Amino acid sequence: MSPPLTAHVAERPGSAGTARPRLIVPYIAMWSGETTEEEPRLVVLPSRTGIGYADEILGDRDSRGVLWDRATLDPGHGTPRFAQIHVHRQRRAMRKLLCQVCAGPADRDDDGTLWLIPDRTQPWPNWPEGMAVAEPPICRPCAHLATRACPALRAEGHFVIRAREHPIHGVDGTHYRPGPHSPVPVTSQPVAFDDPAIRWVLASKLVRTLHDCTIATDL
Structure with a gap:
């Protein structure tokens, strides 16, 4: 099933007879109808050069051979989980430079994306300069919306x-590192494609680095 090309709109719960304002759910957010493998069945590869799934299939790795986390695709079903990012939609938005909220093209001008x-x-x-980011870019209308509506951005700043x-x-x-029976999780952090340690990583987000940057003041 292909991912949707727009953000979803959900209804906030309300009492009978009262208006229920619309709730915009970002494209990259998880839904309760979607599942991930909480304890993936990982094995150390026979050559001991990294990890793999015990039942690995072709689509589990990208073109660089990186192993990716698994998740079902069922956007719009259930309730939104704003704090959780869907692995496939994040990867698609980051790869194609799509807005993380509406999945349209991210805003770009002479100063960049x-x-x-x-x-x-x-x-x-x-x-x-050189900052590594796992958040996909954004378009101007959704940036205005997010800064007003997102509790995390208001609480942490942005x-x-x-x-x-x-x-x-x-x-x-x-x-992960080799364990006595199966790979053992160690830590979670970004790793470059040219780092040999990437063979021991179960990827969940695509990362870009930002260069030739300016702080935007036009929102």
């Missing part, structure tokens, strides 16, 4: 950044 980033970083010299260059860098996911 628009990103709305939660304030979870410690700035460094020349920040935000940055609005334009980047002229934003190459795909690697993945974010769970790192």
